[in-house]
Amino acid sequence: MDTTAFWQVLETFEPDLLILDLLMPQVSGLHIAQELRNNERWDELPIVVLTAHRDAETINQVFSIGADDFVSKPIVGPELVTRIINRLERMKLIHRRLEQLQDRFISKVQHELRTPLTSVYGALQMLESGLITSHSEQGKELLKIAALDADRLVTIVNQSLKLTP
Numbered sequence: 001m002d003t004t005a006f007w008q009v010l011e012t013f014e015p016d017l018l019i020l021d022l023l024m025p026q027v028s029g030l031h032i033a034q035e036l037r038n039n040e041r042w043d044e045l046p047i048v049v050l051t052a053h054r055d056a057e058t059i060n061q062v063f064s065i066g067a068d069d070f071v072s073k074p075i076v077g078p079e080l081v082t083r084i085i086n087r088l089e090r091m092k093l094i095h096r097r098l099e100q101l102q103d104r105f106i107s108k109v110q111h112e113l114r115t116p117l118t119s120v121y122g123a124l125q126m127l128e129s130g131l132i133t134s135h136s137e138q139g140k141e142l143l144k145i146a147a148l149d150a151d152r153l154v155t156i157v158n159q160s161l162k163l164t165p
Helices: 004-013 029-037 056-064 077-129 137-162
Strands: 018-021 047-051 069-072
Touching: 018 029, 029 047, 029 056, 047 056, 047 077, 056 069, 069 077, 077 137
Parallel strands: 018 047, 047 069
Antiparallel strands: none
């Protein structure tokens, strides 16, 4: 089956959660779920799979392709609603926690960058003003501190860049 229509609908509606049946006409819900998990834009979309199959192999398949939950058929309305609400609330909580971690990380990096930058900037200003010459003992010490802080800056930047995808 050509899943082009599915991708167009997905792009148009941008759902917060997707419910797939394990066995759908012309395509497997597992196949679609697997494609979503391999797609950078949709790989975090919560997926709930509906299935009449309750055997361990099927359940293992559902979770191994990256589905977040499964609901056995026949569907009990309140159970499905509760699972959907719980999944959406969990995603909100995860996103909120990630935003908090990101804010803390940015704040920490800003602080860690400002400290050596201020030191390097101050040392260079003193040398530039002529109050201290680079040949004097004080000037040599300022240059040494500036070089150490510049190295620290390079390390901080490199470590921060390793954390980005």
